[in-house]
Amino acid sequence: MIAAASFRQCARPVSVGYRAHMPTPVDSRANLHTAACYGQPLGVRCRSCERRALVPPDVIGAKSGDMRELETLPLKCSGCGGRDVELWLFVKRGEANYWAGDP
Numbered sequence: 001m002i003a004a005a006s007f008r009q010c011a012r013p014v015s016v017g018y019r020a021h022m023p024t025p026v027d028s029r030a031n032l033h034t035a036a037c038y039g040q041p042l043g044v045r046c047r048s049c050e051r052r053a054l055v056p057p058d059v060i061g062a063k064s065g066d067m068r069e070l071e072t073l074p075l076k077c078s079g080c081g082g083r084d085v086e087l088w089l090f091v092k093r094g095e096a097n098y099w100a101g102d103p
C-alpha cells in the first residue's frame with residue numbers, strides 16, 4: 001500500500017473551457033502556496049485609486065507549501081499609499097497582462 005496522499009495537492013487550475021481567460025479573485029483561503037501553484041504574477045488593485053500592478057511570485061515570497069494567506073501580505077499602493085487592495089490570481093501571463101492593461 002502506497003501513502004500518496006501525504007503530498008499536498010496543487011490547486012493550479014486547468015486551462016480549459018470558458019474559464020480559461022477568467023482571472024480569479026483571491027479569497028481568504030488563497031495563500032502563498034496557491035500563488036506558487038499558479039506560477040504567475042499576483043494582480044494587485046487599489047480600491048482607492050484603481051491603480052493595478054502585477055507582483056511576481058518570488059517578490060511576495062510565494063513557494064509551495066507556504067500556507068500564509070495572501071490577504072495578510074503587507075501590500076501598499078505605490079500610487080496613493082493605500083493599503084485597501086484587491087488581489088487576483090492568473091493562470092496565464094497573457095491574462096495577467098490583459099488585466100493590468102498592458103497590450
Ligand SMILES: [Zn+2]
Nearest residue numbers: 046049077080
Ligand atoms: Zn492607490
